[in-house]
Amino acid sequence: MSAYIPAAQESEIPDPGTLLVEVAERLIVLIHAAGHFYALDDVCTHDGGPLSDGPVAAEQGTLACPRHGAQFDLKTGAAKTMPATKATTCHEVKLENGTLFVRLNAE
Amino acid sequence: MTSTLTRTTTGFTQEAFDDFLATRNEPAWLTELRRNDWAHFLEYPMPSSRDEEWARTDIRPLKLNQFSLPMAPHSETYLSGAESGIDGKGTDVSGSPCLPQTVLAQGVDLGGRTSSLDGYPCASELSKQWAEQGVLFGSLDALVTEHGQRLRPYLERPVVDPTYDKFAALASACWCGGTLLYVPKGVRVEQPFHALSAMSAGPDAKGTDAKGTDAKGTDARGTDANGIDLSRTLVILEEGAEATLLSETASTRETGAGLHCGSTELLIGKGAMLRYVNLQNWNMDAWHFAHQRAVVRQQGTLQWTIGALGSRLAKVNQRVALIEPDAEAQVNGVMFTQGRQHLCYNTHQHHQAPSCHSDLLYKTALQDHSRTVWRGMIQVDPPAQRTNAYQRNDNLMLSRTARSDSIPGLEIEADDVRCTHGSTSGRVDNSQVFYAMSRGYTRQEAIRMIVAGFFQQVFDRISIESVRNALGTAIGQRVREL
Numbered sequence: 001m002s003a004y005i006p007a008a009q010e011s012e013i014p015d016p017g018t019l020l021v022e023v024a025e026r027l028i029v030l031i032h033a034a035g036h037f038y039a040l041d042d043v044c045t046h047d048g049g050p051l052s053d054g055p056v057a058a059e060q061g062t063l064a065c066p067r068h069g070a071q072f073d074l075k076t077g078a079a080k081t082m083p084a085t086k087a088t089t090c091h092e093v094k095l096e097n098g099t100l101f102v103r104l105n106a107e
Numbered sequence: 108m109t110s111t112l113t114r115t116t117t118g119f120t121q122e123a124f125d126d127f128l129a130t131r132n133e134p135a136w137l138t139e140l141r142r143n144d145w146a147h148f149l150e151y152p153m154p155s156s157r158d159e160e161w162a163r164t165d166i167r168p169l170k171l172n173q174f175s176l177p178m179a180p181h182s183e184t185y186l187s188g189a190e191s192g193i194d195g196k197g198t199d200v201s202g203s204p205c206l207p208q209t210v211l212a213q214g215v216d217l218g219g220r221t222s223s224l225d226g227y228p229c230a231s232e233l234s235k236q237w238a239e240q241g242v243l244f245g246s247l248d249a250l251v252t253e254h255g256q257r258l259r260p261y262l263e264r265p266v267v268d269p270t271y272d273k274f275a276a277l278a279s280a281c282w283c284g285g286t287l288l289y290v291p292k293g294v295r296v297e298q299p300f301h302a303l304s305a306m307s308a309g310p311d312a313k314g315t316d317a318k319g320t321d322a323k324g325t326d327a328r329g330t331d332a333n334g335i336d337l338s339r340t341l342v343i344l345e346e347g348a349e350a351t352l353l354s355e356t357a358s359t360r361e362t363g364a365g366l367h368c369g370s371t372e373l374l375i376g377k378g379a380m381l382r383y384v385n386l387q388n389w390n391m392d393a394w395h396f397a398h399q400r401a402v403v404r405q406q407g408t409l410q411w412t413i414g415a416l417g418s419r420l421a422k423v424n425q426r427v428a429l430i431e432p433d434a435e436a437q438v439n440g441v442m443f444t445q446g447r448q449h450l451c452y453n454t455h456q457h458h459q460a461p462s463c464h465s466d467l468l469y470k471t472a473l474q475d476h477s478r479t480v481w482r483g484m485i486q487v488d489p490p491a492q493r494t495n496a497y498q499r500n501d502n503l504m505l506s507r508t509a510r511s512d513s514i515p516g517l518e519i520e521a522d523d524v525r526c527t528h529g530s531t532s533g534r535v536d537n538s539q540v541f542y543a544m545s546r547g548y549t550r551q552e553a554i555r556m557i558v559a560g561f562f563q564q565v566f567d568r569i570s571i572e573s574v575r576n577a578l579g580t581a582i583g584q585r586v587r588e589l
Contacts (some may be wrong), residue, residue, distance in 0.1 A: 050167070
């Protein structure tokens, strides 16, 4: 199991909002929605493009791909709507003293 | 040369550009050209995923302000051996050689060679035999100073459009060093020429900063600058000339950031023949942006081979224009990716005149989490009747987590043409592995053999043995057990 790695400051991400960070050579999108923080791979599994510019729907708990609209579950990374059919990788996040830490999961 | 280049101002700012120009000993017309292109660089936005061409290539982690323009090495800026870690005998006592080992020229009888570090020339040699026949070969920097008036038309009307995008403008405004090969009318050079563009590597960011984006440290040589290479390659073959140029890039260390932003311009005259090999072999932390274009005139022939093995991210625009009748171009691409590499090659075969022939074959093998994007286009203009054009991209997926995007395209405005394209992607066939293992091979040997067989089709098209061997060896070393 990998260690928690500091990735960003809590104050850097509005609610709702996203922030792209690079953690151990991987691009991760941090999401702030309804008071909670989430971390997903910055990869839409439909076309391999980035997710981080997409809109966050806090009520549905999803992040949408900015190109074709595929929605991914913030808690699990699961693909909720077409055209994506596979989950994007979800990572663990914890907040300590205003700093967000991410623990990477394998793809 | 055992120098460490100095850089005064970080980032690509107006102040840094003015400092850069101040170090150049160039004619006024060239300085003016640079200023025009610099204005374009400042004006253009960074490409984003909203641009169709960049939709599959994400460069948001690239921070241009972590790199800086190299300032000319002169005696005052050389570090002493003790400071630089170099003992003054061409050996770097810190453990990394001054220039990396070359692979394309092994065992080849060369007609000339040139090398550069961070765009500045280290050494150039040209056989007396070819120099006496009017051949020019060496650092573009040095030869522009010496033969400015002869080269001026080629630099004033560049083959690569400097207004294409921000990186094209940067390469045109700030090119530094690079290679010139000029072969006069009717001269046929049998021996290949060799050019090495080396780039120093910045401090290793791994493990020093969790975000990995702003890590600063000090490398073994006591410098904290990231590598930079803004080299430009210009090849001019006049009517009936013939030549071979082997060009390769490499980093001085296996890790450490670097940025290459350059251009390659190939001019093949009437009835001329050029064999050009370009091996991109930077380390896995380097960014590689290149605009490359060849123009082939009547009955001219180009054989262009690309090897793409290195870099963290590469975005290359490779274009061939056949502008007069009966011109011919063969383009070969060999790519092998691993780790989290992302290589994007956009190829363009532009038929502008009748009865021309172009044939493109790109072969790619991918392992780990790497990704390639190949976007090919055959464009046929209305006058280009009796065109014969082909493009093909084959991808061998060596892991389930690799990804290859292959997008062939045709844009045809003539009605008497033969234009075809194809693309394949697939995994290693387990029954082939089983068969080879049943004959006594280990699993890894079997996979290496299958990968070698996959590339054989493109190797068979490469007429230079040292290039086939170098690419075959490099790929064989990279293949891991599946």
